[in-house]
Every structure is written in C-alpha cells, then in structure tokens.
Amino acid sequence: MRRLPLTPYRFARQYLAAGLLLSTLVLRAEPDPAALQKQQQDIDRRERRETQKVDQAEEQERIKLRTRERDELAKVQRDATATAATATASIAATGTLAGLDPVKLAQLKFSEDEVHNLINNQLTPEMDARFQKDRNAIARKFTLERAKLEAAQIDGGEDSAKQRAAAEKTADINAKFQEQTDDLAVEQALEEAKLRFSNTSKINAAERDLAAMVAKHLLDQAAKGSAAMYNPAADPNYTKLSAARDAAKSELETALDELRAKFNVRRTDIDNAREDELAKSAG
Secondary structure, three states: OOOOOOOHHHHHHHHHHHHHHHHHHHHOOOOOHHHHHHHHHHHHHHHHHHHHHHHHHHHHHHHHHHHHHHHHHHHHHHHHHHHHHHHHHHHHHHOOOOOOOHHHHHHHHHHHHHHHHHHHHHHHHHHHHHHHHHHHHHHHHHHHHHHHHHHHOOOOHHHHHHHHHHHHHHHHHHHHHHHHHHHHHHHHHHHHHHHHHHHHHHHHHHHHHHHHHHHHHHHHHHHOOOOOOOOHHHOHHHHHHHHHHHHHHHHHHHHHHHHHHHHHHHHHHHHHHHHHHHHHHHO
C-alpha cells in the first residue's frame, strides 16, 4: 500500500486526533485505589485528632465541675454537722426536743438538693453545649471533605466536570443546613435545661416546706407527750403544699412538651429549606 506524504496539514490532524484520544483516556482513567485510600485515611486521622483535643478539654472542665460540686456539698455538710451538734447539746442540757429546728433541717436538705440542681440542670448543660458545638463543627468539616473527595472521583465522560461541580455544590448545601440543624439541637438542649433548673427549684422548695411542716407537727406532739403521729390527709396546709409541688412537676412536663413542639416546627422549616435549595441547584 502506497503511503501518502506526511504534509503539514495531515500531521496537524493526526496530532489533534492523538491529543483528543489522550484527553479522553485521562478523563476516563480509573482512580488510583491506593491514593484514594490514603486520602480517606488522612481525613480519618485528622478528624480523630481534632476530636481528641475536644475530649481532653471537656474532661478538664468536668474535673473542675466535679470539684465545685464536692466543695458545695461539703459546705452544706459542715452546716448540717454544726446544726446537729447544737441540737444534740440542747437536748442533753434540757432533756427536751426544743433545740431541734425543723425549718433549719429542711433548709439544709433544700440546699443540698439545689447544689445537685445547679450542677445537673445548669452548669453541666452549659458545658455540654459548648463542647457539642465544637464536635458538631468537626463532624461537618470532615463530612464535607469526604463528600468532595467522592465528588472528585466522579467519571461521567464528557460531563465529568459538570457532575463533579454539581456534587460539590450539593455537599456545600448539605453542610450549610446541617450547621443550622446542629445549632438548633444545642439551643433546644439549653432551653430544656433552663426549664428543668427553674422548675426543679420550685419542686425542691415545696419539698422543703412539706418536710419542715411534718417535722414540726411531730415535734409538737412529742413535746406534749402524745404519740408522734401525723395524718397529712387531715391537714389542709399539707394538701396545699403538696398540690403546689405536684403543680410544679406538671408545669415542667407541659413546658417541655411545648418547647419540643416549637423546635420541631423550626427543624421542619430547616429541612424544607434544604430540600428547596437542593431542588433549585439540581435545576
């Protein structure tokens, strides 16, 4: 077969064809599994390291919180010990129970309960919220990195670049709305804690008043030489105080239900906004 002379025009056409073939092969080249695995492992390692730093910082704060709780309870215990010593000396000196102060004893129990209320329903939730926001930020950061790494592996032929860009945009949209969802969950947890703190104080106060009233009745009867018996059902004051306590408990549950319903509406709004923006992005 006779070969045609390689003119400049034919050379340019052959060069262009070779270039197109090479570009097609590059676009459709299979991703390197080893390189991809290395990138994934790097993301995992960096996420683990950042999470470890948050865990360590949180543990240091918990140590401080436990120390404060012990100090506050020790203070209450010192007051209780002093009160008990005074009452014991009075009983030994007078031979009566007149030295016992039921109101003081009930107040000491209230003080102890309020230490637990402060730790469990205010200080701990505030600390948890701060570190949860840090963890959420780390999770979103590396979730987005993984999504973009997956997008970079898309091989759709001539539309690869377009598909990769679309996948990255979807990842950015999801990250944006995930931040809103995460922040909403933290806000809800804090609001629930505030409700528990305030209502638990009301419940503790009612329990204090009930305990003081019952103890006073028993001491009065003992001082009169009668049997130390007390029938709460026959005492309107007991009924009034117990009703206040039960109302505080019911009020707390109702307030929590209403709060959760309010946050569920906001959560649904975020989900709907996410769906709308994803649909708009998809065209």
